[in-house]
Amino acid sequence: xxxxxxxxxxxxxxxxxxxxxxxxxxxxxxxxxxxxxxxxxxxxxxxxxxxxxxxxxxxxxxxxxxxxxxxxxxxxxxxxxxxxxxxxxxxxxxxxxxxxxxxxxxxxxxxxxxxxxxxxxxxxxxxxxxxxxxxxxxxxxxxxxxxxxxxxxxxxxxxxxxxxxxxxxxxxxxxxxxxxxxxxxxxxxxxxxxxxxxxxxxxxxxxxxxxxxxxxxxxxxxxxxxxxxxxxxxxxxxxxxxxxxxxxxxxxxxxxxxxxxxxxxxxxxxxxxxxxxxxxxxxxxxxxxxxxxxxxxxxxxxxxxxxxxxxxxxxxxxxxxxxxxxxxxxxxxxxxxxxxxxxxxxxxxxxxxxxxxxxxxxxxxxxxxxxxxxxxxxxxxxxxxxxxxxxxxxxxxxxxxxx
Amino acid sequence: xxxxxxxxxxxxxxxxxxxxxxxxxxxxxxxxxxxxxxxxxxxxxxxxxxxxxxxxxxxxxxxxxxxxxxxxxxxxxxxxxxxxxxxxxxxxxxxxxxxxxxxxxxxxxxxxxxxxxxxxxxxxxxxxxxxxxxxxxxxxxxxxxxxxxxxxxxxxxxxxxxxxxxxxxxxxxxxxxxxxxxxxxxxxxxxxxxxxxxxxxxxxxxxxxxxxxxxxxxxxxxxxxxxxxxxxxxxxxxxxxxxxxxxxxxxxxxxxxxxxxxxxxxxxxxxxxxxxxxxxxxxxxxxxxxxxxxxxxxxxxxxxxxxxxxxxxxxxxxxxxxxxxxxxxxxxxxxxxxxxxxxxxxxxxxxxxxxxxxxxxxxxxxxxxxxxxxxxxxxxxxxxxxxxxxxxxxxxxxxxxxx
Numbered sequence: 041x042x043x044x045x046x047x048x049x050x051x052x053x054x055x056x057x058x059x060x061x062x063x064x065x066x067x068x069x070x071x072x073x074x075x076x077x078x079x080x081x082x083x084x085x086x087x088x089x090x091x092x093x094x095x096x097x098x099x100x101x102x103x104x105x106x107x108x109x110x111x112x113x114x115x116x117x118x119x120x121x122x123x124x125x126x127x128x129x130x131x132x133x134x135x136x137x138x139x140x141x142x143x144x145x146x147x148x149x150x151x152x153x154x155x156x157x158x159x160x161x162x163x164x165x166x167x168x169x170x171x172x173x174x175x176x177x178x179x180x181x182x183x184x185x186x187x188x189x190x191x192x193x194x195x196x197x198x199x200x201x202x203x204x205x206x207x208x209x210x211x212x213x214x215x216x217x218x219x220x221x222x223x224x225x226x227x228x229x230x231x232x233x234x235x236x237x238x239x240x241x242x243x244x245x246x247x248x249x250x251x252x253x254x255x256x257x258x259x260x261x262x263x264x265x266x267x268x269x270x271x272x273x274x275x276x277x278x279x280x281x282x283x284x285x286x287x288x289x290x291x292x293x294x295x296x297x298x299x300x301x302x303x304x305x306x307x308x309x310x311x312x313x314x315x316x317x318x319x320x321x322x323x324x325x326x327x328x329x330x331x332x333x334x335x336x337x338x339x340x341x342x343x344x345x346x347x348x349x350x351x352x353x354x355x356x357x358x359x360x361x362x363x364x365x366x367x368x369x370x371x372x373x374x375x376x377x378x379x380x381x382x383x384x385x386x387x388x389x390x391x392x393x394x395x396x397x398x399x400x401x402x403x404x405x406x407x408x409x410x411x412x413x414x415x416x417x418x419x420x421x422x423x424x425x426x427x428x429x430x431x432x433x434x435x436x437x438x439x440x441x442x443x
Numbered sequence: 444x445x446x447x448x449x450x451x452x453x454x455x456x457x458x459x460x461x462x463x464x465x466x467x468x469x470x471x472x473x474x475x476x477x478x479x480x481x482x483x484x485x486x487x488x489x490x491x492x493x494x495x496x497x498x499x500x501x502x503x504x505x506x507x508x509x510x511x512x513x514x515x516x517x518x519x520x521x522x523x524x525x526x527x528x529x530x531x532x533x534x535x536x537x538x539x540x541x542x543x544x545x546x547x548x549x550x551x552x553x554x555x556x557x558x559x560x561x562x563x564x565x566x567x568x569x570x571x572x573x574x575x576x577x578x579x580x581x582x583x584x585x586x587x588x589x590x591x592x593x594x595x596x597x598x599x600x601x602x603x604x605x606x607x608x609x610x611x612x613x614x615x616x617x618x619x620x621x622x623x624x625x626x627x628x629x630x631x632x633x634x635x636x637x638x639x640x641x642x643x644x645x646x647x648x649x650x651x652x653x654x655x656x657x658x659x660x661x662x663x664x665x666x667x668x669x670x671x672x673x674x675x676x677x678x679x680x681x682x683x684x685x686x687x688x689x690x691x692x693x694x695x696x697x698x699x700x701x702x703x704x705x706x707x708x709x710x711x712x713x714x715x716x717x718x719x720x721x722x723x724x725x726x727x728x729x730x731x732x733x734x735x736x737x738x739x740x741x742x743x744x745x746x747x748x749x750x751x752x753x754x755x756x757x758x759x760x761x762x763x764x765x766x767x768x769x770x771x772x773x774x775x776x777x778x779x780x781x782x783x784x785x786x787x788x789x790x791x792x793x794x795x796x797x798x799x800x801x802x803x804x805x806x807x808x809x810x811x812x813x814x815x816x817x818x819x820x821x822x823x824x825x826x827x828x829x830x831x832x833x834x835x836x837x838x839x840x841x842x843x844x845x846x
Contacts, residue, residue: 049645050698051613053560059704086513094512095505102498109497109687110489142545142691146713153581157456158561174711178556210454242452284512286719288545295453301462308577310549314717315689 055178067395077429078395082220082281082369083420088340089284090324090333097324105319112315114140118322121330122277122291129252130267131275136296140313141306144250144278144290148213149175150305151246151274151292156181156210163202163209165194166407167399169220169248172213184209185404190363190372193219193226196233203241211244211274216264218251218368221402221415225366231265238272245269250278250290251368253334256342260366266293274298279321281369282334287317341369341419347426348418355434357441369419372399374412379440381414387440392432458581470798480832481798485623485684485772486823491743492687493727493736500727508722515718517543521725524733525680525694532655533670534678539699543716544709547653547681547693551616552578553708554649554677554695559584559613566605566612568597569810570802572623572651575616587612588807593766593775596622596629599636606644614647614677619667621654621771624805624818628769634668641675653681653693654771656737659745663769669696677701682724684772685737690720744772744822750829751821758837760844772822775802777815782843784817790843795835 067080101108119138126133141147148171156162158179164172166185173183184207186198194214202209214234217225226234238245247265255261266275278290292302306312324330348371352362361374375381381398388394396417399410421429470483504511522541529536544550551574559565561582567575569588576586587610589601597617605612617637620628629637641648650668658664669678681693695705709715727733751774755765764777778784784801791797799820802813824832 050647050701051558051611051645052704053556053558053563053613056557056704056708059707061703061707081514083514086510089509089512091505091509091512095502098501098505099498102494102501106492106494107489109492109494109689111484111486111683111688142713142717145711149712153456154459155454155456160456171711171714174707177711178708208454210456242454244453280514284719285514286512286717286722288713288715288717298453300464301455301459304462304464304577305459305581308548308574308580309552309712310545310691311574312691314545314691314720316687317717317720319689 053178055180067397076389076393076395077421077425077432079416079418079421079429080395080397081420082417084281084285084369085340085419085422088337090329093327093329093333094284094320094324097327098320101319101323108319109316111312114312115315115318115322117326118318121322121325125253125277126293129249130263131293133270133293134296136299137293139292139294139299139302140318141290141292142310142313143280143285143288144248144276145171145175147276147290147292148172148246148248150302150309151211151276152176152179153305154298154301155244161207161209162211162213163199163207164213164404166404167222167402167410168213168404169215170402172248173404183404185407187409188219188222188224190222190224193222193224193230194234196230196237199234200237203237203243208241209243211246212238213246213248214265215248216252217249217262218254218365218370220251220368221370221397221399222372223365223368223370224363225260225262228262231262231268235265235269235273239269242272245273246276247273248276250276250281252277253282254338254341254369255367256338256345257366271295282337283321283324283330287321289313289317289321344418344421344423344426345371347423348416348430351427351430355431356437360437369417371416371418373414373416375414375437376441377412379412379437381412384414384436384440388433388436392436394429394432394436396433456581458583470800479792479796479798480824480828480835482819482821482824482832483798483800484823485820487684487688487772488743488822488825491740493732496730496732496736497687497723497727500730501723504722504726511722512719514715517715518718518721518725520729521721524725524728528656528680529696532652533666534696536673536696537699539702540696542695542697542702542705543721544693544695545713545716546683546688546691547651547679548574548578550679550693550695551575551649551651553705553712554614554679555579555582557701557704557708558647564610564612565614565616566602566610567616567807569807570625570805570813571616571807572618573804575651576807586807588810590812591622591625591627593625593627596625596627596633597637599633599640602637603640606640606646611644612646614649615641616649616651617668618651619655620652620665621657621768621773623654623771624773624800624802625775626768626771626773627766628663628665631665634665634671638668638672638676642672645675648676649679650676651679653679653684655680656685657741657744657772658770659741659748660769674698685740686724686727686733690724692716692720692724747821747824747826747829748774750826751819751833754830754833758834759840763840772820774819774821776817776819778817778840779844780815782815782840784815787817787839787843791836791839795839797832797835797839799836
């Protein structure tokens with residue numbers, strides 16, 4: 041058996057010396073503890089999974105296609121369904137521009153490795169989904185950050201001033217709707233300005249859009265950035281939030297000429313996206329059940345969002361600030377500056393068995409804005425648990441404020 | 444819509460400028476053409492997939508576990524089954540040393556990214572599975588190569604002389620059994636010498652073993668290198684060849700202390716290995732059907748191997764040389780030096796609708812040894828098609844020799 045001494049002797053790549061266990065990994069354990077209420081992770085509601093339809097589709101597939109478990113080329117049928125889904129994001133694309141991935145995270149990782157040199161530059165918000173950093177950190181990148189406005193999203197003026205100052209990042213990472221962790225949707229004017237900038241300076245935008253199809257008010261839906269420019273926006277979609285995360289299937293919509301490069305990189309990474317998962321999703325979508333499923337998800341998640349909003353208004357101190365969201369799974373709450381939400385989390389788990397993600401988990405570099413903020417997921421718990429969990433959190437916050 | 448001019452303007456990472464479409468991707472299309480007989484790819488036999496057992500296990504899972512489609516921690520039940528499977532490779536390990544991956548290819552990619560710096564050094568054979576090169580090429584590595592003996596495998600003397608000359612590769616890539624593409628099993632003496640070298644110079648061996656459980660003569664089975672040293676051998680296993688490739692589940696057995704680093708790298712790459720696939724394989728293995736399935740695979744594949752050996756002896760020229768194999772899916776055939784097997788392949792596909800992989804697809808650097816060789820897969824076609832396909836190939840070879 042190996043002892044710690046052996047491992048210490050293993051020469052790791054330079055970047056790997058600084059790997060730390062991720063907050064999300066640690067919180068996944070808490071999330072599944074039965075006595076706890078967790079608002080921590082971006083989990084969809086398991087009770088809403090279309091188990092029956094998916095089971096029927098899978099059975100049918102296994103019975104009808106003897107090659108269902110064999111290697112294969114990316115599933116054309118699935119790509120055609122994705123082309124139709126993209127119309128809901130105002131994107132008109134062709135099958136040849138759709139590249140299947142093991143979830144949107146793999147899309148980020150592949151695109152980053154295709155565009156970014158070791159020690160190259162990436163531009164993103166200073167409060168952002170930690171997965172983008174995990175995807176690029178083996179390349180030891182230089183990261184330029186800009187602030188975000190909680191009502192209109194990414195500070196595009198700050199982006200402009202980097203670019204006008206001569207910066208040429210390999211790409212700009214952006215989330216148009218249901219921002220993780222801020223919940224915000226980027227204003228249309230900012231989308232237009234960002235896309236114009238990308239086109240003018242030939243800097244690709246990587247548009248991460250796992251929550252784009254989960255909108256709660258039809259009138260507030262906006263076109264994705266990909267809809268505004270087909271050339272310089274590389275789009276990332278996912279079935280994780282709209283169907284089931286355990287299948288790990290997502291997609292990229294990219295200029296067709298990048299396809300063979302992505303294929304080569306993907307083949308070296310994991311050969312291909314699980315053909316059985318591709319086929320089973322295509323088979324489920326063939327039944328025509330997805331549109332109604334999406335409607336049902338939007339209805340239930342918007343109720344949960346409303347429940348959480350009311351519960352926060354009732355149980356959190358008046359000084360807690362947050363903004364309405366029209367997409368996704370998250371509310372972002374800013375507490376009084378004296379509250380360190382990392383410490384708050386420890387107490388919340390220990391004393392009230394309730395969890396969230398502290399803002400610092402999404403902070404780039406030395407930015408301290410998020411240290412008194414929290415991300416709350418509203419999709420995973422039903423209304424009763426949301427009410428109960430927010431009440432518990434309110435008690436912990438009140439004790440911290442009184443200290 | 445974007446034109447080629449736009450893509451030309453997209454600034455790619457340096458390594459990506461030289462990406463070419465892979466031979467394997469191109470051949471996958473041929474393999475699935477109904478009129479063709481393909482010995483090209485490493486495909487298992489679809490008609491041997493345990494469809495019934497797997498369907499039952501999947502149904503049971505979907506009915507019994509409402510969370511079957513939800514995100515989750517790596518499946519402990521599956522890891523326990525893998526610990527038992529590893530005993531068949533003479534490896535005694537613990538659940539905590541098993542790390543689940545999206546197939547063995549992802550294991551290669553993750554381990555490589557963990558150990559190898561950009562422009563670092565890797566040691567491998569000069570005729571080798573092209574996936575190792577695809578996994579590392581984004582890191583623009585320096586590759587040291589050694590020849591292989593068709594009967595005993597990797598030239599360990601050549602490895603020793605590199606290391607004694609001062610080379611310290613980040614790792615040595617090796618395939619113990621059913622070598623891809625050579626079919627050879629590394630001799631026990633060479634395994635022992637390699638492992639001793641790894642230990643002495645603290646150079647990890649990455650042991651790629653997707654074919655280790657597919658052996659055809661019990662008496663010729665040898666322990667994996669991992670069985671000879673738990674510290675310096677990192678083991679890669681896969682369900683692709685023993686169960687079904689379309690699920691994309693494999694595993695690493697590594698020192699436990701590497702686990703959290705692999706988790707962080709994996710999370711950045713694709714979050715986790717598809718939980719539903721993990722759970723469905725665990726559920727299938729719970730039925731206890733895998734050992735009998737393995738026995739059935741070994742029986743049928745050894746028959747196919749024997750059929751192919753006899754067919755080659757009958758239809759190929761006497762000057763064709765090949766060696767018996769005890770594992771895996773491939774025979775490696777060396778034709779007279781005047782035959783360029785890339786050209787042969789084109790003619791074989793066009794005139795006789797039969798395919799194989801030309802040796803050059805597995806050649807590192809400027810090594811020309813393999814240019815008159817071919818890799819033949821014997822697992823995917825039944826005996827009748829093997830007989831027919833080898834007869835067709837024999838005709839093409841005869842015409843080339845007569846030219």
